[in-house]
Amino acid sequence: MGCTAERLALALRAAAAVIAVHRDELVELDRAIGDADHGENMHRGFTAVVAKLVGGGFDTPGAVLKVTATTLISTVGGASGPLYGTAFLRASTALGDTSEVDGPGAAAALRGALDGVVARGKAEVGDKTMVDALAPAVEAAKAAAEAGGDVAAVLAVAAEAGERGAESTVPLVARKGRASYLGERSAGHLDPGARSTALLLRALADEAGAS
């Protein structure tokens, strides 16, 4: 059983609700090593995404991801706006006009998302960014898809790997983004973008993976 456009739209609305719940937490994380706006940026962006999705009428999961991407690009701002926007855009491209996302499709969409973030932001694993959450999620998704996992299985392992990846940013010294200005003082803090990536992956796994 794959994930339809309708289910994906529901999953993104659930993701928006998760971001709303964690808005203050993301602000706090960004206050420690950034400029205290990540939660506000993400909340503004996903609130706008929900407004775009409520009407429904999307033919394909790719179309849902595309409108999510363009909405995030025009509402989030900051570093995370173009990065998440590009991620959703590339994920949309990876899905093409398929009507139901299966396990390999989900893995390919995540791969596209990671490639998009890296193309724009040039970060590598270990730089203390959202890439530290997304890259292991992509690896885990690929392995699960190759083992024959369906969309639920693939997203579940991706979410788990994303959470572990986000945690791995705590001891790191930031080399990209605003936190890099702090040098050694950035160590000992969870990266806000990695945390939001883990939250999004978990929300998508719980909803898009459900059937």
Add this chain to the structure above:
Amino acid sequence: MKKIINNPSTVVDEALRGLAAAHADLLRVHTEPTYVVRADAPRPGRVAVVSGGGSGHEPLHTGFVGRGMLDAACPGAVFTSPTPDQVQAAIRAVDGGAGVVLVVKNYTGDVLNFETAAELAAAEGIEVRTVVVDDDVAVKDSTYTAGRRGVGGTVLLEKIVGAAAERGADLATCEELARRVVAGVRSFGMALTSCTVPHVGEPSFSLTEDEMELGVGIHGEPGRSRIALEPADGIVRRLLDGVVEDLPFTESDRVLLFTNGMGGTPTIELYVAHGIAERLLAERGIRVERRLVGPYITSLEMQGMSITLLRLDDELTELWDAPVHTPALRWGV
């Protein structure tokens, strides 16, 4: 949090409404998407200069829209870069057929959002040149950071390039001037107190009565180091040494000295600091030929200051002196 606001989520829009009402002779405020544009835009055959960035640094950038400076400015949410659609719409609104210079402060968010906008504008056939300002000596420029931040030098660059565009300089000339300013400008800042971002409601960091933050940026991000508070002489010496030794500025250099307030520092203290800076530069044999004193690139209500030095030549000096008429800078008109 005590602020003269109604609601954190409407503070930028309400401030822009006030700006529009106060300076209807100079500029217009466009909404959805939000940008501020010169009242007489577009100017056919002239290069247009566009900048933007997070709000909370006023008068930067919206207060510099007008004759002889910016053609448009794109304000984002407080401390958050604007989005590409804002920048793209501003570019379209000011394009007079001679090309557009984008002035971008070096922050990942600003760079990425302006880059996306520049790609969109180029796809529409508008010639766009992007200049990234990175003058903050507090940040090491290495592969281990996002590079130096754009701070006080941005104000000077916008004035100089805006003056050139006003005179009819072509796109290549405007771009070369902008790069010359970037190459010859350095800044260093400090804070006595934090600022409070409206939608956060609490100070971004905390300093005790006997501490100061050295190498602070303009977004309430913590600085390079936290040290014991010193008298003005010591503070200004630290800032100036950092700036002078970085480029380095050397004996008989001609410079513009910009003593900037971070928003919460009273003018009387800025003049104390400025006087010390002039004396210290004289001791080094560096010739201050132009100066600017005041809060021009701020960090909400943060108490603190920064010092910017720009190496001058005859052309840059003449462009600095050229007439300007904007909400925040006005002379020669």
